[in-house]
Amino acid sequence: MHIRYKFNNFADCVRHTYRTEGVHGFWRGVWSPLASITLVRTVSFSIYQKAKYTYDGWIRRATGSSPLVIANTKDALPTLGTVTCFGAAGATAGAVITFIACPFELTKLSAQIAVLMNDRNRSSVDEPLRKRIQSYQQMGTIKTARAIVKHRGFRGLYSGLQFHLLRDTIGTAIYFMTYESAKQVLANGRGASPTSPLAVVIAGGLCGLVSWACIYPIDSAKSIYQRNCLTTQIDRTAKPKRPHIQFFNRRMYRGLWVSMMRSCVVNAIFFSAFEFSKKHINRLEYDKELLESHGK
Numbered sequence: 304m305h306i307r308y309k310f311n312n313f314a315d316c317v318r319h320t321y322r323t324e325g326v327h328g329f330w331r332g333v334w335s336p337l338a339s340i341t342l343v344r345t346v347s348f349s350i351y352q353k354a355k356y357t358y359d360g361w362i363r364r365a366t367g368s369s370p371l372v373i374a375n376t377k378d379a380l381p382t383l384g385t386v387t388c389f390g391a392a393g394a395t396a397g398a399v400i401t402f403i404a405c406p407f408e409l410t411k412l413s414a415q416i417a418v419l420m421n422d423r424n425r426s427s428v429d430e431p432l433r434k435r436i437q438s439y440q441q442m443g444t445i446k447t448a449r450a451i452v453k454h455r456g457f458r459g460l461y462s463g464l465q466f467h468l469l470r471d472t473i474g475t476a477i478y479f480m481t482y483e484s485a486k487q488v489l490a491n492g493r494g495a496s497p498t499s500p501l502a503v504v505i506a507g508g509l510c511g512l513v514s515w516a517c518i519y520p521i522d523s524a525k526s527i528y529q530r531n532c533l534t535t536q537i538d539r540t541a542k543p544k545r546p547h548i549q550f551f552n553r554r555m556y557r558g559l560w561v562s563m564m565r566s567c568v569v570n571a572i573f574f575s576a577f578e579f580s581k582k583h584i585n586r587l588e589y590d591k592e593l594l595e596s597h598g599k
Contacts, residue, residue, distance in 0.1 A: 350395060522562075
């Protein structure tokens, strides 16, 4: 038995959340992403940076041309080598962080949908299933994770891992590939450095828009499958039916514009801070090396 809930549109979801939970409802499940975002971002960018140089070395040995040198050269446009290098490094980072992010996203989802499902399905579920749904309400991240393990075992924390892995591998590849390429094109168009502030802001926002537009149906299928894992009356060894990833079904794109707008703003700010910090750190390291050389 699967629990179903339906909203006519985004505004209907907002009204229902406010009516049933108040302003607090819009921040339901916030502690899980707050707990994971620093770790996930740090690991993701660390892996991306190392993978980028690794793939650059492979491509340079194979073709005699360095993608990273091209990407940081004024007036040079993206090439097949640069796109491949950034895309492969992004895919590598996305695949690895999946195993860190999946349990956190699942606990966030369980906290967010529990109240909505319980409220909209009062007469359509039996008592055992209702208690399961209610057990996810009013919980913190740790307690929610414990409830998931109780109902589905430790592997339950990785429900939907296949969808998550596919989404993050493809999405992160597109994310970094779009950012690096757009930053290069925009900077060259103004005759500026590849890390000019305007190019970074626009490229950061654009990579969030493009990546979500490409992988949103995969994310929708992941959320549907994880929801069913949390609320279906089956034993912990069985699995609900996997939803199909339908790229040409409008229903799979519900809420897309909200995710795109959020991602655009967040990534524009994030990459601006990232590039600024990187420049500052590089400058400090250069000054340190300069002082040490004068000391000798």
